[in-house]
Amino acid sequence: MLTIGDLSKRTGVKVPTIRYYEQMGLISEPERSEGNQRRYSKADQERLAFIRHGRDLGLTIDAIKELISLSQHPDRPCVGADRIAREHLDDVRGKIAQLKRLEHELERIVSHCDGHSIEDCYVIRALSDHGLCEHEH
Amino acid sequence: MLTIGDLSKRTGVKVPTIRYYEQMGLISEPERSEGNQRRYSKADQERLAFIRHGRDLGLTIDAIKELISLSQHPDRPCVGADRIAREHLDDVRGKIAQLKRLEHELERIVSHCDGHSIEDCYVIRALSDHGLCEHEH
DNA sequence: CTCAAAAGCTCTAGTCTCTAGAGAAATATA
């Protein structure tokens, strides 16, 4: 039986965040000590690690909820879980593409800057005038 | 003189968002019509385009505020503006790197999935067991 | 065994960047 602090240390999820996940229904209400403090089992620890891992991968709380509910029906085909992961992958790829355009844009902006006065600062000019951009964004 | 709706159409910033920016001090309070409606000038439109552009590039409201205040002292050297852009570039590069690791991980997870039962679903297993990951994250 | 420190409890409110809705007033159009 772990205290909430122990659980936090073992999973890397902060204490208030654990309570928040409980409130959001991601983890079930744990047992309590005589003095009403939360006491967690090994199973709780695994569940929380699962959630943490999903969040690290950028899944939303709702997506993780869905995965948990799927994982509780081990007989069903795993198409649902697959779909969630695939959708998320698409998402991630889209974000990468967007950030790369942005990187490009910022590189160009920064490379024009060499400490002259703001009047002709490329950063300011680039922000003011969309026409100076290479790509649409 | 533009109404808030016109300004919104021209800049692509939604009406409530324009009012929000005013509240946050990003744009100054505009003139009002007899009936107390906001009326914007061409200068307001440019300022808003500047903000929009910065937000598109992922700058925070605070960073944009800083840039605006810098741009109001055109005599000073533009080191500050340069710094903001550079810092942001570092940020963007970090995010790209992180997302790429994530893409990799998700690709691996998804490629193992082919519609079998959840019991051996790789998505679920990968989330449950960090050891299945290739990289730390 | 006692007593203070550390950790836990609940509850509320704040973060950031908007977005949505209610209900009233102003403006534009037929």
Added chain:
DNA sequence: TATATTTCTCTAGAGACTAGAGCTTTTGAG
């Protein structure tokens, strides 16, 4: 002129936490 659209203010909600107040329980040192 009557109606439709837009705008006004104000409040609340989203997502995913984080921080703080004020109180109680547990732990560890003397």
